[in-house]
Amino acid sequence: MSRRSTDLRTGWRLVGIGLVLTLVVLLASSGTLAAGAMADTESVSATGTATDESPHLATGATDGTEPxxxxxxxxxxxxxxxxxxxxxxxxxxxxxxxxxxxxxxxxxxxxxxxxxxxxxxxxxxxxxxxxxxxxxxxxxxxxxxxxxxxxxxxxxxxxxxxxTEVVASSGTVDGATTAATADAGEEYTEGLETINVPQAWDEFDTRGEGATVVVLDSGVDGDHPDLEVEGWKDFSSTPSDEPVDYDSHGTHVSGIVAGGNASGTQIGVAPEATLVHGAVITDCDEECRGRQSTVLEGIEWAIDQDADVISTSFGWDDYLPSMVQAVENANDAGTVVVAGVGNGGEGTSIAPGNVYDAVGVGASSKTDSVIGFSAGEEIDTADAWGRHALDSWPDSYVAPDVVAPGVGVKGPVPGGDYASRSGTSKATPHVAGTVALMQSATDEELTPDEIQRALRETAWKPDGEPDEPDTRYGHGIIDTRAAIDAVGDHSSVEGTVNDAVTEEPLAEATVEIVAEDGTVAEIETDEDGTFDRFGLAGDEEYTVVVAKEGYETIEETAFVPTDERVMIDVVAAGDGELEVTLRDTHFDAGIEDGTVSLNGSRGIYPGTTLENGTYVVSDVPTDEHYTLEASSDGYEDETRRVAVEDDAATRTVAMTGDATLEVTVESEEEGDPIENASVVLERGDGESYEAANLTDESGQLTVVIPGTGEPYTVEASAPEFASTAVESEPIESEATESVTVVLSEPLLPIPGFGPAAAVIALAAFTLLAMRVDRRD
CATH class of the missing domain: 3.30.70 (Alpha-Beta Plaits)
Incomplete structure (x- = not known):
């Protein structure tokens, strides 16, 4: 065989192998496309439970040429x-x-x-x-x-x-449904704390009053102690006149929006909002299902209820055209549509949460990260929506808009019970409740665009996350307090409350800010004595009333301009007074140059001098006991434990000198000590006192006296001796001085007679001598 023939045979073999390989590739490609088409034929999902079902797509031109x-x-x-x-x-x-x-x-x-x-x-x-x-x-x-x-x-x-059908499930994405009665010791659920709901309540004095939230879901337990359902419609084929939950999903979601604290823990974001529920997901034999048409009917009904916000915790794995118009028309009617973006994880989203003008919500965890099941994707507007997109939409955007707590969220379930569940279903009502608070906190009718913009601009992300919107956080975790502050013209009054005497900050003082129409906003000072009240109508005068137990009530007035912050610093005076008299225990007289004060938990309250040793301590709070401290140069310090009442009280404090005078009394001729001599001391102002004791056998007596830096006149007297007075050296505080008093004997020491008898005898003798001299 020639080389040429061999080459031809080899070439045909290669061609045959190539044809076979090509056929295999074509068949494999055909199988893949078919599988993909089948996968695209199903279209149900919900934010309450994760799904791996594929989007439901429509064919046909989307440029307006054909339907x-x-x-x-x-x-x-x-x-x-x-x-x-x-x-x-x-x-x-x-x-x-x-x-x-x-x-x-x-x-x-x-x-x-x-x-x-x-x-x-x-x-x-x-x-x-x-x-x-x-x-x-x-x-x-x-x-x-x-x-x-x-x-x-x-x-x-x-x-x-x-x-198409939509599915909502009461289960959690991880299947862990936990029954729980209450969070012992917790005043608020962790979700409310995370998004700053308690702070928003305090600062803006709103819990949703005047706002209406319509929840479209599986129904609601109207008898649950934590829920007050004020509007109801059942869209099932056999509707119930009274609220009923065909699953438990709707009860749980409704509680996160507007539940109370019957369990001891506050579970709802806007507990004073008007809660209205429409049961649109009611076919719950195995899993709760509803139809697109029923949801549209529910949205129309919600608009008829004057809803400020609609909360939808379900959706379709699709860019559903009907939802674009529904959201747009609801917004035109002044109603915000808040919708979960689904539990399909990154790269997915569901309608209506993926509609640009809805508030799409993802789920954050207890560590402020975005949980893995939370959906999110970047949406190309033209590819996703085609002719149904509005001209005002950007070329692309991300879903979700924001995220909120969606892991282990506690809420009510039918029968008066509670459960912890997860899903973007549970994040959505956190945002819907926040919208209700935003509307409640302002006198203006906020537009959905204003609300959506405020939610986006005030959301935050943990450190290290991108500043721009992303497919996990969107714009970030919502901040209820900041979102309320961002809408409308919210003027504010802030300030401090301090003790008028000690200048110490006063915690837990009640601050009432009274508007011209009598509306009262009430807050309390924090541990630093500060208060901050947002959400006030501007361009009017307010009366600020500060009250605290033990203090006089104070009223201040302040004009608050529109959208400005006004500072008011208030000093509060205690409503008690104590009058103290300092008495010298030796001379029984008032002490003029002393100091008196009351020492309490907020500092020292000094007294001022009146007269005659009397002092007054004013502006003392009457809500505690004090240590009364009295001091004066030359005296021992004195303390007392006292209570100060509303009316002026009086106390007398006897003070003892802190110096000593050692007095020695002896005879003039022999220098012998004189026992049982009495000693009287007189000070410069003429006040005097007699020592309680007499001199001992050595003629000595130690006397405690005020060491005020002045000398004392010391007079000693004893039987059969003439009284004698001497002046001591000046005696300083805490000093010990000595003085000797020498007593002389009587002029005529006639036995049995004392000095007075001797004087009389001497006078008689003198008169007798004068008579004799005259006779001579």
Whole structure:
């Protein structure tokens, strides 16, 4: 065989191998595409439980040239429910305010009239109902008798979609549902603490009063002690007149929005908000299911309830066109739509949480990180929404907008119980409750755009996270207090309350800020004696009333300009007074040059001198006991434990000198000590006192006296001796001085007579001598 023939055979073999390989690759590719298509045919999800089901996509042009048709409709058999989507109005055709709803309703009626006429004329097509919240209608089509695609030929139809189901589950993403009665020792749930709800309550004096929250979910236990349901509608096929939960998901979610503290722990963000519940997820044989059409009906009903915010903890793994209009129209009606972005993890999102104008919510953990199951993705507006996107939307954006606590969140469940659950279902009501507080805290009607912007701008991230929005945190973890402060013109009054005497800060003082119309905002000072009250209407004068036990009530006035902060420093005087008299125990007289003070937990309250040794300690709080401290130069310090009452009280403190005088009394002629001599001391002001004791056998006596730096006149007397007085040296504080008093004997020491008798005898003798001399 020639070399040429061998080469040809080798070449044909290579060609054959190449053809076989190519066929294998083509078959493998075909199988992969088919698998992918099958995976894309299912479309249910919820924020309450994780799902790995794929998005439900519609085919057809999205540039306005022809309606999009849901692939699920093309191969459906039997009766199918179809959501027929119509073109919406242009933005410049919609008026502001309440007229927007009327305009949309009129436009929806006009748009859907041809569909109603088609249904009435076509066998196998039944018009169920129309919506204005999104310009859409639901029809039932019997595929055996009618062609679904004919609906796409009706004027104004932009798309045909299966009335898809949505699932909400009471379970947690990790399957760990824990029954719990209360958090012993906790005043608030950890979630409320994380987003600064208690601080917002205190500073803005609101717990949601005047705001209405509509929760659309599986129903609610209206008898739960932590819930007060003020509005209810059951959208099931056999509706209940009274609130009922077909699962437990709705009760748990409602409690996080507006629950109370019957368990001992505050569980709801806005407990004073008006809680309204619509049961739209009611088919709960195995897992709770609802339909797109039912949810749309629920949103319309929520608008009729004057909802400030709608909370939806469920959604579709899809960019659902009906949700775009529903969110947009709700916003035009002044209602914020808060929706979870799902539990599918990074790279996923669900509607309506992924609608740009909704507030999409992800879930943070107890460590402020974003939990792994929390959904998040960057959304290309044109690719995701096509013709349904609004011109005002950016080219791309991220979902979620913000995140909130969604792991181990405690809330109520039917039967008066409590449970800890996880999911973006549990993060969503934290945000919905915050929106209620934001609206409640301002007199202005906030727009959904203002609320969404404030939530985004005041959210925060842990250190190390990117500053720009990302697919995990969005803009960050919400801060309720900061979000409230960011909306409206919130003026504020802040200041300090200190003791008027000691200048110590006064904690737990009650501060009432009274508006001109009598509205009162009440807060307490912190441990530093400071107070800070936000959320005040500006451009008016307020009366600031400060009260604390043991103190006089103080009133200050302050004019508060719009959107400004006013500082007020208040000094509070105690409402008690103590009058103290210092008495010298020796001379029985008042001590003029002493000091008196009361020493208490807030410092020292000094006394001032009145007269005659009397002192007064004023502005003393009457809420505690004090140590009375008295001192004066030359005296021993004295202390007493005293209570100060509301009325002026009096105390007398006897003070003893701190110096000693050693007195020696002796006779003039012999220098012998004189026993039992008495000693009288006199000071410069003429006051005197007699020592209680007499001299001893050595003629000595030690006397305690005030060491005031002055001399004393010391007079000693004894029987059969003439009294004698001498002056001591000046005696200083704590000094010991000595003085000797020498007594002389009587002039005529006649036995049995004392000095007085001798004087009389001497006088008689002198008179007798004078008479004798005259006779001579």
């Amino acid at each position: 999009a048709i849901d692939p699920a409709l093309e191969n459906a058999t039997g009766e199918v429910r179809v959501v027929v989507q119509f073109d919406d109005l242009e933005r410049d055709e919609i008026p502001d305010g309440e007229a927007a709803i009327e305009t949309r309703q009129a436009h929806a009626n006009a748009s859907q009239e041809p569909l109603e006429r088609h249904a009435s004329e076509t066998s196998g097509v039944t018009f169920e109902r129309g919506f204005w919240i999104t310009n859409a209608a639901v029809v039932t089509v019997d595929r055996e008798r009618a062609d679904v695609t004919e609906l796409a030929t009706i004027d104004g139809v932009s798309g045909l979609y299966a009335d």
